[in-house]
Amino acid sequence: MTYGPALAAGPPRHQRRGSREPGERFLVRCRNRRASVCPACSRLHAGDTFPPVRAGLLGGKNVPATVHHRPRLFVTLTAPSFGPVHRTGEFCRPRRDGRSCEHGRPLSCGTAHPSDAQVVGQPLCPDCYDYTAHVLWHGHASRLWARFVIDVRRRLSSSVGLAQSRFAQHARLSFARVAEYQRRAAVHIHAVVRLDGPAGPDDEPPVWATTDLLINAVRASARRVRLHTPHSPAVGDLVLRWGEQIDARPLHADGDGPDEDAVAAYVAKYIAKGAGETGAGLDHSLTTWTDIATAAVSTHVRSIMRTCRRLGGLPEYEPLRLRSWTHTLGYRGHILTIAAGIAEYLAMNREITHEEREVSP
Secondary structure, three states: OOOOOOOOOOOOOOOOOHHHOHHHOOOOOOOOOOOOOOHHHHHHHHHHHHHHHHHHHHOEOOEOHHHHHOOEEEEEEOOOOOOOEOOEOOOOEOOOOOOEOOOOOEOOEOOOEOOOOOOOOOEOOOOOOOHHHHHHHHHHHHHHHHHHHHHHHHHHHHHOOOOHHHHHHOOEEEEEEEEEEOOOOOEEEEEEEEEEEOOEOOOOOOOOOOHHHHHHHHHHHHHHOOEEOOOEOOOEOOEEOOOOOEEEEEOOOOOOOOOHHHHHHHHHHHHOOOHHHHOOOOOOOOOOHHHHHHOOOOHHHHHHHHHHHHHHOOHHHHHHOOOOOHHHOOOOHHHHHHHHOHHHHHOOOOOOOHHHHHHOO
8 A cells, every 4th residue: 555655765864763762663753732741841941932922022033022011911800700619828817807608718828938839829619619600711711702702802903093903004913822720710812912013023013013002901901801701591692791900011122121031931941830739630531420539639620620521511602612622621822832833822923813714604
């Protein structure tokens, strides 16, 4: 059976025999990005991520050095609150009134938890915690980000009196993003955002494109964007949004902002992190209820996984594939960013990504 054209005649230059290898096996790269699965391959992923992100901030890799003087932000968007959880600090959740929730559990905690305490991130009352909203927010987080990016463009246009449909003729919004699991098992998004001219990195932005204008648009859009979940007879209608904690730091060319190398390294570091490293999930699939019951996770994370399994059986949420992504608590964006969209999210020279096209009007 022939699979292709024959090789050119002549003796082979080099031969490797399995009998000469350790254990008589050839070792090949697994190409897994998670450090908990394969530290060696994860370092390659992080190493491949750092140069293009740094180039998007300082130039290089066919990106002109002039991008160093353009409006650039390091943005962090968080998930909303789904219920009070234990946190680190001088006091966890001090309350003078000593109130309790409807389930009889106290709504206060005066303990000063260390950062590595297992209770950090766990809900004060699991029965009050909105696990359904947590899972559905994870399932829609990528589309919520897409709506956010579209709204930023619209706000930039309206701020300078442009028609929204003509924004692409005057400027281009580029970004690189990565997700991180918090101790409460909810993701938040880190993103590097840059404003270019209509031709991208090779084109200077218009005179109205300032850092302050971009900051105001990012913050306003993060507070404004809403996403409605499909109607469910069992759940009802939910309105999803970003959390109250929004951070947009300018990257200044004169060195007053965060260091570009540190930002690029920060983004690259989370390429290799999986849900399992923060205790917020696992790095392998869970296919049955028994798998969830025996998983080495906290009670809080197990409850999220069970909610994924339960909601994943409802027909209205079937497109979210919650059961397939139970091990990541219903969130798919982190893997999609690295595996399917690295050129779009990290090369920083595309205007509209695949995720945005799914929800663009």
